[in-house]
Amino acid sequence: MFDSIIDFLFPKYCVGCGKYGNDLCNKCINELSIADQICPECGDDSPMGWVHPKCKKEWGLDGLIVIYDYRDLIIKAAIDGIKFGFNRELAVKLLKNFRFESGVDFDSLVPVPLHFYRENWRGFNQAEVIASLVGGKMKVRVVNMLKRKRRTKQQSLLSDKKDREKNVKGAFVVKKENSFRVKNKKILLIDDVFTSGADMKECTKVLKRAGAEVVWGLALAH
Ligand SMILES: [Zn+2]
Ligand SMILES: [Zn+2]
Incomplete structure (x- = not known):
């Protein structure tokens, strides 16, 4: 009814x-076009999304899992529908045919926090929606352990990779009450799209500096 x-x-x-x-x-x-797995540092192909040994950075990602190819116009439309149409059902559908098994035993899934004025406006973080669906499948809990501590420009308005990195530098912090959930832990960061990866890389840096042992990323598309 x-x-x-x-x-x-x-x-x-x-x-x-x-x-x-x-x-x-x-x-x-x-x-839908399924993504080729890439090294998140150099963008070249990498089996299973591992960061190439030569690309490893001190506070960098250990690997990246990507599901779809963002150049596929239907994927782009679907992700826009999740993001701007607050449509959780689309996320359910995009993830329906996937199981998530990785070689890493993650302690928690962490959504990349939204730009705070946008989150306040919508009260809807697509990364959180994706994280809760993936977490359900992996049986790993989702913890919102990061927050934005300052305003940043919308990454999609910046085309240059360096500008995107600069824009988010120092923008995230681990929430105090969650610091014990970071040290020596294995964390899977979740976002909707991995383009330059600037947000995810900055979050990784913050988590590793706070003692995280392993940080992988998962994005719906790149
Ligand atoms: Zn590489
Ligand atoms: Zn159709």
């Missing part, structure tokens, strides 16, 4: 093909 009322008020159309009845139809889900 409620479903049909909601459906009447907000009719669903597939973000891929526009067909009525579904946010993302099965035909489009089956055609």
Whole structure:
């Protein structure tokens, strides 16, 4: 009953093909482009997303798991739908066919915090939604252990990689009450899209400086 009322008020159309009845139809889900795994430091191919030994940085990521190819227009539309349409169902669908097994026994999943004025405006952090779905599948708990301590410009408005790095430098901190959850722990950072990776890399630096043993990233797309 409620479903049909909601459906009447907000009719669903597939973000891929526009067909009525579904946010993302099965035909489009089956055609989505799966990402090649890359080294998050140099962007070149890397089996399983491990950081190449030559690319390792002192406070850097140990690896990255990416699911979809962001150049796929349907993926882009679906991620926009999650982010700007607050559509959790789309995230459920994008993750439906995946199991998550990694060689690392993660202690917790940590969403990359949103820019704070945006979070206040929406009260919806897509990274948190993705983290809760992945955490459910991995049976690992999600802990919001990071926060933004200052305003940053929206990364998508900056095209230069260096500008993006500068923009987020010093922007994150570990929340005090969570410091015991960082030291010697294995952490999986979660975000929607990995482009320059500046946010994720800055979060990694903060976690490693606070004593994290291993930090991997997971993004829906790159
Ligand atoms: Zn479709
Ligand atoms: Zn590399």
